[in-house]
Structures are given as structure tokens and as C-alpha cells.
Amino acid sequence: xxxxxxxxxxxxxxLVPVTFDAGAAISSLxxxxxxxxxxxxxxxxxxxxxxxxxxxxxxxxxxxxxxxxPGHYTVQVRATKDGFTxxxxxxxxxxxxxx
Numbered sequence: 001x002x003x004x005x006x007x008x009x010x011x012x013x014x015l016v017p018v019t020f021d022a023g024a025a026i027s028s029l030x031x032x033x034x035x036x037x038x039x040x041x042x043x044x045x046x047x048x049x050x051x052x053x054x055x056x057x058x059x060x061x062x063x064x065x066x067x068x069x070p071g072h073y074t075v076q077v078r079a080t081k082d083g084f085t086x087x088x089x090x091x092x093x094x095x096x097x098x099x
Contacts, residue, residue, distance in 0.1 A: 002091045004075065009065050009098030012048075016059040016077050016088045025082070028056030032081030036061035038073045038093065050077055059088060068095045 006012050014036075020027045029052045036048035048063040061077045073093040078085055 002089075004091055004093040006068070006093055006095050007098045008068065008070055008095055011065050012063045012068065014061045014075075014077065014089070016061060018057050018059060018079070018088055020057075026084060029059065029079050029081055030054075030056035032079050034059045034061075034077065034079045034088075036063075036075075036077045038063060038068055038075045040069065041072045041074075043071070050079075052079065061089075070095050070097045 018029060032052060034050035034052050036050040037045040038048060039045040046063065046068055048061050050059055050061045052059055059077060059079060073095060075089070075091045075093050076087055077089045078087050
């Protein structure tokens with residue numbers, strides 16, 4: 001699991017490239033859905049925006065400035081297509097206060 005540092009007053013944008021195994025039943029996320037969540041340790045999840053790009057092989061997850069208060073989070077971005085759901089990225093994140 002990777003780790004991210006982020007400042008509270010900054011927009012957070014994460015590009016998630018998605019690869020597919022050769023011959024897999026799903027070869028693109030086009031027509032699917034994606035979600036992004038950041039959960040503060042001991043708190044509730046904060047929903048971000050997750051958009052599948054026209055290529056069908058990238059997802060952009062984002063949270064606007066000040067959406068995440070300082071603390072330690074678990075971030076996950078998931079996609080669903082044809083009834084199959086996969087976590088594309090799972091990461092720990094520290095949101096630092098902005099000055």
C-alpha cells in the first residue's frame with residue numbers, strides 16, 4: 001500500500017491508470033462506474049468524485065480543497081463494470097494543515 005501526503009487547502013487529484021490481463025472478459029471500463037472514498041481514522045468516509053476517462057483505461061479521483069480535514073486516512077478508488085467490482089487503488093494518506 002502506498003502513502004500520500006496532502007495539504008488541506010489543496011485540491012486532491014489522483015490519476016489511476018487501469019490495466020487489464022490479456023484475454024480478460026473486461027478490457028475497458030467504458031460504460032462502468034467508479035467511486036472514490038477517503039476515510040479519516042475513527043471518522044466517516046468522505047466521498048470524492050471518480051470519473052472514468054474516455055479511454056476506458058484511466059480513472060480520475062478528486063476531492064476539492066478543504067474537503068479533507070487534517071488527519072490520517074485510508075483512500076480507495078473502485079470501479080464496477082458488468083457486475084464485477086475491483087478496488088483499483090488503496091492507499092494511506094496524511095492530510096496536513098495548510099498555513
